[in-house]
Amino acid sequence: MHLLLAILRRLAWAAGLLVAVLAINFMLIHAAPGDPASVIAGEMGGGDEAVMASIKKAYGLDQPLPVQFVTYIGKSMRGDLGQSYTYNRPVSGLILDRIGPTILLVLTALLIAIVAGTLLGVFASRRPDSFASAAVTVLSLIGYAMPVFWTGILLVILFGKVWPIMPIAGMRDVRQFGVGGWPAVVDVLHHLVLPALTLTIVYLAQYSRLARASMLEVLGSDYIRTARAKGLSEWVVTFKHALRNALMPVVTIAGLQFGHLISGAVLVETVFSWPGLGTLALEAILGRDYPTLLGVLTFSSILVIAANLLTDLSYRWIDPRLRGK
Amino acid sequence: MSTIDRRHLLQAGAALTAGSIFGIPLDVAAQAAKGGVLVIGSTQSPRHLNSAVQSGVATMMPAAQLFASPIRMDKNWKPQPYLAESWTLSPDNRSVSLVLRKDAVFHDGRPVTAEDVKFSIETIRDNHPFKTMYGPVNAVTISDARTAVIRLSEPHPAVLLAMSTSLTPIIPKHIFGDGTDVKIHPRNANPIGSGPFKLVEFKPGEYIIMERFDRFFLKDQPKLDRVIVRLFKDSSSLLLAFERGEVDVHLAVTDPRELERVRKTPGAVVVKGAAPAIGPLIWLAFNTKSPKLADKRVRQAINFAVDKQYILNTILGGINTRSTGPLTSGSPFYTGDVEKYELNLAKATKLLDDAGLKPGANGVRLTLDLDSIPGSADQKTIQEYLKQSLTKIGVEVNLRQSPDFPSWARRVASLQFDMTLDSVWNWGDPVIGVHRTWLSSNIKPGVIWSNTQSYSNPKVDEWLAAAGQEMNLAKRKELYKQVQKTVVEDCPVAFLYEQTFYEAYAAKVVNPPAGIWGLTDGLNESALKA
Numbered sequence: 001m002h003l004l005l006a007i008l009r010r011l012a013w014a015a016g017l018l019v020a021v022l023a024i025n026f027m028l029i030h031a032a033p034g035d036p037a038s039v040i041a042g043e044m045g046g047g048d049e050a051v052m053a054s055i056k057k058a059y060g061l062d063q064p065l066p067v068q069f070v071t072y073i074g075k076s077m078r079g080d081l082g083q084s085y086t087y088n089r090p091v092s093g094l095i096l097d098r099i100g101p102t103i104l105l106v107l108t109a110l111l112i113a114i115v116a117g118t119l120l121g122v123f124a125s126r127r128p129d130s131f132a133s134a135a136v137t138v139l140s141l142i143g144y145a146m147p148v149f150w151t152g153i154l155l156v157i158l159f160g161k162v163w164p165i166m167p168i169a170g171m172r173d174v175r176q177f178g179v180g181g182w183p184a185v186v187d188v189l190h191h192l193v194l195p196a197l198t199l200t201i202v203y204l205a206q207y208s209r210l211a212r213a214s215m216l217e218v219l220g221s222d223y224i225r226t227a228r229a230k231g232l233s234e235w236v237v238t239f240k241h242a243l244r245n246a247l248m249p250v251v252t253i254a255g256l257q258f259g260h261l262i263s264g265a266v267l268v269e270t271v272f273s274w275p276g277l278g279t280l281a282l283e284a285i286l287g288r289d290y291p292t293l294l295g296v297l298t299f300s301s302i303l304v305i306a307a308n309l310l311t312d313l314s315y316r317w318i319d320p321r322l323r324g325k
Numbered sequence: 326m327s328t329i330d331r332r333h334l335l336q337a338g339a340a341l342t343a344g345s346i347f348g349i350p351l352d353v354a355a356q357a358a359k360g361g362v363l364v365i366g367s368t369q370s371p372r373h374l375n376s377a378v379q380s381g382v383a384t385m386m387p388a389a390q391l392f393a394s395p396i397r398m399d400k401n402w403k404p405q406p407y408l409a410e411s412w413t414l415s416p417d418n419r420s421v422s423l424v425l426r427k428d429a430v431f432h433d434g435r436p437v438t439a440e441d442v443k444f445s446i447e448t449i450r451d452n453h454p455f456k457t458m459y460g461p462v463n464a465v466t467i468s469d470a471r472t473a474v475i476r477l478s479e480p481h482p483a484v485l486l487a488m489s490t491s492l493t494p495i496i497p498k499h500i501f502g503d504g505t506d507v508k509i510h511p512r513n514a515n516p517i518g519s520g521p522f523k524l525v526e527f528k529p530g531e532y533i534i535m536e537r538f539d540r541f542f543l544k545d546q547p548k549l550d551r552v553i554v555r556l557f558k559d560s561s562s563l564l565l566a567f568e569r570g571e572v573d574v575h576l577a578v579t580d581p582r583e584l585e586r587v588r589k590t591p592g593a594v595v596v597k598g599a600a601p602a603i604g605p606l607i608w609l610a611f612n613t614k615s616p617k618l619a620d621k622r623v624r625q626a627i628n629f630a631v632d633k634q635y636i637l638n639t640i641l642g643g644i645n646t647r648s649t650g651p652l653t654s655g656s657p658f659y660t661g662d663v664e665k666y667e668l669n670l671a672k673a674t675k676l677l678d679d680a681g682l683k684p685g686a687n688g689v690r691l692t693l694d695l696d697s698i699p700g701s702a703d704q705k706t707i708q709e710y711l712k713q714s715l716t717k718i719g720v721e722v723n724l725r726q727s728p729d730f731p732s733w734a735r736r737v738a739s740l741q742f743d744m745t746l747d748s749v750w751n752w753g754d755p756v757i758g759v760h761r762t763w764l765s766s767n768i769k770p771g772v773i774w775s776n777t778q779s780y781s782n783p784k785v786d787e788w789l790a791a792a793g794q795e796m797n798l799a800k801r802k803e804l805y806k807q808v809q810k811t812v813v814e815d816c817p818v819a820f821l822y823e824q825t826f827y828e829a830y831a832a833k834v835v836n837p838p839a840g841i842w843g844l845t846d847g848l849n850e851s852a853l854k855a
Binding site for chain 1: 362364370372373379380381383452453454456506508509510511513514525526528529530531532534551553555556557558559561562563565566568569571729730731732734735736738769771772773774
């Protein structure tokens, strides 16, 4: 009952938040100079007054801003995100097309980073002053400190040019268009390696540092001494008793990061021409494609809210003490 | 590697007897096998594929594969039959009658009729951004199922060029004539035409997959099974994909360092000066309405203080062409007989003195803002260079950057600038891409690439109006010569350079399109080596 109430309360909050987000986004994007008609004319190599006016009319941009706003809110409440100005197709379709690749990329990177980072952190915390521990810390910090696009470009040069064993752009080999089944899965995974690795390198440092610090803290506590005194093996002490408690901050950060799905992936998607939501958002900004950008932002707000909800739920799962509250 | 200059290619093409041109064996045509997949790499992502309502290379390149046009232009700017078997111009030059082939069908099997031609030309006239292309078309009438007559309000010398591949796709009336505004028609993303290839799938920002149309009206064409356009987010990954052989064709190499790498790619063939009809010019535009720049001597002085050779050779690595006036050097109406404004600081200083601009206490005569189109590293470097050069004649320059294209376009179109670097393209006939910049009637605040210099010279207006209706080639050429000389003398812009297009092909590609539109023309004859 508690759980249900908590979820319902969250959802009510979320609805209010969404409307606010919509309003702020709408105002922000209309504050940017230039309009879609000028971008479309720019892409066409020129235009004239009548053409620009008719583009504006076709997209309803000739209406006063408040009218456009009310129309937009009304439509979004009914689940209609509108038509993209740039691509002239429903925004919901564009987002659905792009969400899969982004989730695949970010989830792969996050999972590897969480598992590998936590293990590295645990390993480093066992002997915090050893050389190996220092090496883990230094390497992961280097990965974290490098700008993500630079890491990506280095990997592209290394595995695309010096030792060309990996595809460097896109999600599929276009020459194999129409091929399905296992070969297609292998093809996608092959294309996934470099972008996912790039993103993992960035995330890894946070998790290994976090796991190390919180393991160190937990390992110093009394109940660990008790566990050891009981004669439990070091393995059980570390993974069953210590790690479980040390995981809380890791989960918190993972939840936050999942919410930042799009902003985190935009650079990686650009470097690797990965057909995800991040690049869609970027193109929408440059093209002043208001409906698409608003659609992506709305969608990512929903994602942030959902991620937070899931994080809260997983706290309860990890820490039984929270279940009663 | 080997580089072919387009002009040389033309000359060589006239005499196909020699054993090889530039190391490419001439019997490649014989070796060309039927079939195969050709992948074109591009950084230009189209909005949709209907070139009747959208110009720009991004849309025109795939559209030229999907749609056939009444006419194709060959490499010598001569119209050749395509969907139209023949055409006749009436003696008063006020109507053109087109006779269509019997055997042309759309990808859904329906025949291409005069109705479709009427519908297409009227749609283009009413929606295409190049208004002047069919501006004089009063109506298109239908004599019989295969004959359409274009009725003109005045003689229109550009009408045949306008009907060529990239500019006039014949779109099916039974699909696009359903009453929906064609500009936002849902089928623009999934169109059918009567061209050599039909669309399989278009994923915006990712790829366009096209497949041979078996009922294409030309015998034994096209040769390829599939043409795939792969869209890249940036030019360096496109280049790498070309080097790795993932991409067979690089649509346009523009950077000197990238060109060097393409040339080093084993087997790669580089075509210099491809698509001369497109003709991009890069210039320094002056806002002649700004009180500081209203005196033409000031503009000329700035022009004389800019070393175009330095820009061409040092900044741009010598891969582009000097631009001398409003027409590109590839145009049949081009003249090089104009003031070239070669670097001359003494002359520049004297012009400023004459204009009454004396140096102030700190040596500064004049302070001006300078904008540039965002997103191009070259333009930024040129901007920096201009600032330094102009300091030498006492003109202080404030560099202004815009965060993205719409911000810049807004600034320039609303005439809130002193000087800006700009890139304006010729698009085939002067009526289409040239008149717009210099006609005083096209000073239209809010519209980018109209006459944003606010340039006005009644003589130029008069000559342009005459040239736009002159059917005699020699007379028309003479009129444009006057225009070029006068515009250069009045100096509403300082002409810097022409961007030369370099298309790059993998060794296995034979017979790439060689007409005036380059790759924005059909790949009908192109094939892969057996």
